[in-house]
Amino acid sequence: MFIRALSLRDFRSWEHAELELSPGRTVFLGSNGNGKTNLLEAIGYLATLGSHRVAADAPLIRMGAQRARIGATVVNTGRELRVDIELNQGAANRAQINRSPVRRPREILGILQTVLFAPEDLALVRGDPGERRRFLDELCTARLPRLAGVRSDYDRVLRQRSALLKTAGRQARSRADLSTLDVWDGHLAEHASVLLAERLRLVHDLYPHLAQSYRSIAPESRPAAIAYRSAYLPPEFLDPAREPQSDDTAALEEIMLRELAAARTKELERGVCLVGPHRDDLDLVLGDAPAKGFASHGESWSFALALRLGAFDLLRSTGAEPVLLLDDVFAELDRRRRTALAEVAAGAEQVLITAAVPEDVPAELAAAPLRVETTGESTHRTSRIVEHAPGFA
Ligand SMILES: Nc1ncnc2c1ncn2[C@@H]1O[C@H](COP(=O)(O)OP(=O)(O)OP(=O)(O)O)[C@@H](O)[C@H]1O
Numbered sequence: 001m002f003i004r005a006l007s008l009r010d011f012r013s014w015e016h017a018e019l020e021l022s023p024g025r026t027v028f029l030g031s032n033g034n035g036k037t038n039l040l041e042a043i044g045y046l047a048t049l050g051s052h053r054v055a056a057d058a059p060l061i062r063m064g065a066q067r068a069r070i071g072a073t074v075v076n077t078g079r080e081l082r083v084d085i086e087l088n089q090g091a092a093n094r095a096q097i098n099r100s101p102v103r104r105p106r107e108i109l110g111i112l113q114t115v116l117f118a119p120e121d122l123a124l125v126r127g128d129p130g131e132r133r134r135f136l137d138e139l140c141t142a143r144l145p146r147l148a149g150v151r152s153d154y155d156r157v158l159r160q161r162s163a164l165l166k167t168a169g170r171q172a173r174s175r176a177d178l179s180t181l182d183v184w185d186g187h188l189a190e191h192a193s194v195l196l197a198e199r200l201r202l203v204h205d206l207y208p209h210l211a212q213s214y215r216s217i218a219p220e221s222r223p224a225a226i227a228y229r230s231a232y233l234p235p236e237f238l239d240p241a242r243e244p245q246s247d248d249t250a251a252l253e254e255i256m257l258r259e260l261a262a263a264r265t266k267e268l269e270r271g272v273c274l275v276g277p278h279r280d281d282l283d284l285v286l287g288d289a290p291a292k293g294f295a296s297h298g299e300s301w302s303f304a305l306a307l308r309l310g311a312f313d314l315l316r317s318t319g320a321e322p323v324l325l326l327d328d329v330f331a332e333l334d335r336r337r338r339t340a341l342a343e344v345a346a347g348a349e350q351v352l353i354t355a356a357v358p359e360d361v362p363a364e365l366a367a368a369p370l371r372v373e374t375t376g377e378s379t380h381r382t383s384r385i386v387e388h389a390p391g392f393a
């Protein structure tokens with residue numbers, strides 16, 4: 001797929017922008033702080049309904065504005081769809097497909113698919129489990145957009161059940177509290193099992209792509225592997241080589257219910273929910289050691305890169321090819337890894353690349369760049385694009 005047109009209004013440093021894009025490569029060049037990442041962040045938001053840099057939407061709205069708008073015309077195997085989203089300060093976000101409002105923003109998921117490489121990716125290897133859960137869940141949702149609803153149901157039930165655990169744990173437990181907790185256990189297990197089954201299926205499917213991507217980036221290094229980590233699932237479920245079964249969801253729901261019952265006393269004592277996908281992680285392994293805490297800086301970078309490349313390969317092998325977004329990544333890479341990434345990117349249907357200086361763009365990807373600059377004074381400063389700026393070709 002590719003983005004044919006992009007429009008921004010009051011998104012971060014962009015007051016207003018209308019961009020025509022083509023398949024193939026587009027390079028955005030500009031000095032630090034001019035708004036290049038903001039542009040890719042906006043596109044990533046349309047694909048995932050989240051930013052790769054911040055957890056909340058507020059920083060995405062241009063300072064002083066009430067709402068931000070991002071819109072794109074997406075072409076997928078000849079079929080064109082327009083998606084728009086409006087981020088509102090202090091009110092619910094709203095989305096449109098082909099200019100008609102949809103009931104919930106998450107209905108636009110799946111229309112635009114992207115894989116974004118960014119300097120923040122190092123956190124996939126070095127950061128908290130939450131970073132890796134987000135990686136898994138975003139990729140699961142790209143494969144199965146209806147999972148966004150399951151994730152949001154799970155989060156809601158988790159919040160409500162945790163609140164109940166806190167109050168019920170503090171007071172003398174009434175019979176009513178405990179039977180309410182039983183009901184919440186049922187809801188939690190129901191949503192958790194769908195999410196777990198998708199995560200396990202993803203790890204199984206991603207594994208060969210990840211291993212292959214890592215080999216091509218760092219052939220001299222030890223082999224890379226991934227495995228789902230969970231304290232409450234039986235070990236056979238955690239083996240990435242295990243073929244997912246059609247009745248996994250039912251089996252996982254039963255396991256969840258059993259484990260929740262077993263953890264009940266401890267959960268009431270501690271007032272937190274101790275069982276469920278919100279506690280899980282993705283193990284990243286190099287040779288026979290965990291990457292986190294053992295891998296060198298270069299190896300960690302290669303692993304992060306291999307996870308993204310693996311995700312791109314996986315999505316491409318089973319559905320439409322996602323738009324590749326490369327945010328300032330080449331400057332961080334040595335020559336071999338630059339070449340490996342550049343080779344994949346050069347063959348992509350559409351790749352959008354940002355860099356501060358032309359030398360950071362590998363020759364395979366060089367294209368007449370669009371220059372991103374900032375104009376205006378203080379609060380009226382805004383990013384803008386200068387087409388094919390002289391001196392940058
Ligand atoms: N909500 C906002 N309103 C207005 N400006 C913002 C907002 N959020 C970020 N900015 C501005 O956007 C700029 C950063 O943009 P961005 O991260 O896209 O830069 P960049 O071109 O990618 O730079 P670098 O080369 O350093 O990565 C900063 O100057 C910041 O002040």
Ligand SMILES: [Mg+2]
Pocket residue numbers: 036037038327328
């Ligand atoms: Mg940037």
